[in-house]
Amino acid sequence: MNSSLLAPLLLLAMVPLASAQAPLGARVETAPVPTSGDAADDPAIWVHPTNPSLSVVIGTDKESGLAVYDLAGNQLQFLPDGEPNNVDLRRNFVLGGQEVTLVTASDRASNRLAAYVLDPVTRTLSDVTARDITLGIEVYGSCLYQSPFTQRFYFFCTSKDGPVEQWRLFDDGSGRVNALHVRTFDVGGQCEGCVADDGTGYVFIGEETEGVWRYGAEPTAGTGRVLVDSTDGGHLEADVEGLSIYYASGGRGYLLVSSQGDNSFAVYDRQAPHAFLSSFTIVANAGNGIDGVTDCDGIDVTNLGLGSAFPGGLFVAQDGSNTGGNQNFKFLDWRDVAAAANPPLIVDSLYDPYRCPDLASFAYRDGANPPILVNQSLPRLGSSWRIDLDCSGHASGVALVFGYARPGSGIFTGAGEVLIDPQSARLFRVGAQHLGGTATFDLTVPLDLVFCGMPAHVQGSCWGAPARELSNAIDIVLGF
Ligand code: CA
Ligand code: CA
Ligand code: CA
Ligand code: CA
Numbered sequence: 001m002n003s004s005l006l007a008p009l010l011l012l013a014m015v016p017l018a019s020a021q022a023p024l025g026a027r028v029e030t031a032p033v034p035t036s037g038d039a040a041d042d043p044a045i046w047v048h049p050t051n052p053s054l055s056v057v058i059g060t061d062k063e064s065g066l067a068v069y070d071l072a073g074n075q076l077q078f079l080p081d082g083e084p085n086n087v088d089l090r091r092n093f094v095l096g097g098q099e100v101t102l103v104t105a106s107d108r109a110s111n112r113l114a115a116y117v118l119d120p121v122t123r124t125l126s127d128v129t130a131r132d133i134t135l136g137i138e139v140y141g142s143c144l145y146q147s148p149f150t151q152r153f154y155f156f157c158t159s160k161d162g163p164v165e166q167w168r169l170f171d172d173g174s175g176r177v178n179a180l181h182v183r184t185f186d187v188g189g190q191c192e193g194c195v196a197d198d199g200t201g202y203v204f205i206g207e208e209t210e211g212v213w214r215y216g217a218e219p220t221a222g223t224g225r226v227l228v229d230s231t232d233g234g235h236l237e238a239d240v241e242g243l244s245i246y247y248a249s250g251g252r253g254y255l256l257v258s259s260q261g262d263n264s265f266a267v268y269d270r271q272a273p274h275a276f277l278s279s280f281t282i283v284a285n286a287g288n289g290i291d292g293v294t295d296c297d298g299i300d301v302t303n304l305g306l307g308s309a310f311p312g313g314l315f316v317a318q319d320g321s322n323t324g325g326n327q328n329f330k331f332l333d334w335r336d337v338a339a340a341a342n343p344p345l346i347v348d349s350l351y352d353p354y355r356c357p358d359l360a361s362f363a364y365r366d367g368a369n370p371p372i373l374v375n376q377s378l379p380r381l382g383s384s385w386r387i388d389l390d391c392s393g394h395a396s397g398v399a400l401v402f403g404y405a406r407p408g409s410g411i412f413t414g415a416g417e418v419l420i421d422p423q424s425a426r427l428f429r430v431g432a433q434h435l436g437g438t439a440t441f442d443l444t445v446p447l448d449l450v451f452c453g454m455p456a457h458v459q460g461s462c463w464g465a466p467a468r469e470l471s472n473a474i475d476i477v478l479g480f
């Protein structure tokens with residue numbers, strides 16, 4: 001090799017990559033939890049529906065109950081109740097005919113699923129469990145999932161032995177929450193942290209000594225899984241602990257993981273194949289006297305702006321050793337996390353995956369195929385989305401369009417390239433007769449906020465002599 005070419009390559013190899021762990025300082029720390037020792041574990045951020053400054057963070061004291069903190073870290077409530085290890089919430093559960101914030105915890109004291117609602121006025125929790133919902137595994141971590149396909153809510157519970165249980169949550173008819181076991185699968189080793197992506201239908205589970213696994217979150221998804229990152233040669237150091245999703249518009253966002261063994265937090269692309277993007281640590285903030293974070297268990301993040309205290313979103317981490325008292329939770333400004341990455345991460349403080357301020361969108365993706373599938377309107381909720389499939393050059397036959405949850409590429413058939421992932425959920429499939437010309441499809445998009453921001457990957461095929469032919473794809477995002 002010519003040395004004048006090699007020299008610049010060597011120089012490039014010596015430039016530090018973005019994998020260096022950026023040291024960040026917390027802006028706020030919460031009051032300590034009541035119990036001494038390893039007691040604080042997992043936080044969940046609740047966004048107030050009308051005044052984001054009144055948002056709260058719920059944190060577990062895994063020896064004694066749940067605490068509610070305001071954005072300055074003051075404790076608003078401590079609810080003594082069992083030994084809640086992990087906590088999660090959804091703001092759009094319907095209970096007794098009303099939309100409520102459902103909060104769940106995995107209670108190790110009685111090996112059960114605990115359910116609460118958060119009163120938006122008093123900002124306090126109260127129990128709404130319909131009965132003693134005892135699990136069939138020794139409960140440990142837990143997380144919630146709302147299916148973008150069926151809108152149903154599910155509770156995932158992990159265990160130290162490896163089995164994970166999935167339970168469907170529902171209103172028991174008297175305004176309390178009951179649950180039905182729908183699936184068990186075995187991760188293999190000790191699991192605690194988990195998080196579901198309500199947009200893509202995946203659940204991510206930390207196997208503490210091994211790494212992060214991705215499973216399908218639907219009860220029918222089976223046991224197929226993908227290793228997102230590993231403690232063996234990856235960007236994680238055992239134990240793998242808390243996980244959280246940062247949502248952004250258009251299906252964008254991040255998966256965040258607490259890498260307890262090296263006191264760092266890893267950031268991955270929310271979209272498959274979940275590329276590693278950056279990593280950071282939380283060090284003492286000399287400016288405000290808040291100590292750094294070590295031995296972190298649970299984390300949570302929100303992209304939504306929370307008033308003047310956290311206008312660019314909030315990241316929360318449990319701290320295993322709090323200078324000044326029992327363990328507590330540290331609050332970081334998401335803008336600090338975003339700016340420390342190279343290139344910087346998204347700051348999308350307006351997108352609400354449960355409220356849909358986003359515009360519907362579409363984009364063409366031709367692959368190896370002719371551009372014969374043509375977008376004619378935007379896929380807006382409560383409207384009819386029109387697309388045309390141009391089958392000219394074929395004898396009369398069937399024109400088909402089909403939508404899948406995930407895109408694909410690189411599968412070539414005699415009819416052309418397959419541009420959807422046939423392993424993902426099929427969202428629709430519609431046929432019409434074409435007469436050697438253009439077939440027009442009007443597809444109804446339900447008026448339901450749960451579909452807001454949901455991606456779909458649509459492709460068509462023309463039948464009729466001389467041969468079947470696959471079209472380009474249209475990637476859409478549903479919205480207003
Ligand atoms: Ca701990
Ligand atoms: Ca653990
Ligand atoms: Ca833990
Ligand atoms: Ca600390």
Ligand code: CA
Pocket residue numbers: 029290291322323324325
């Ligand atoms: Ca402190």
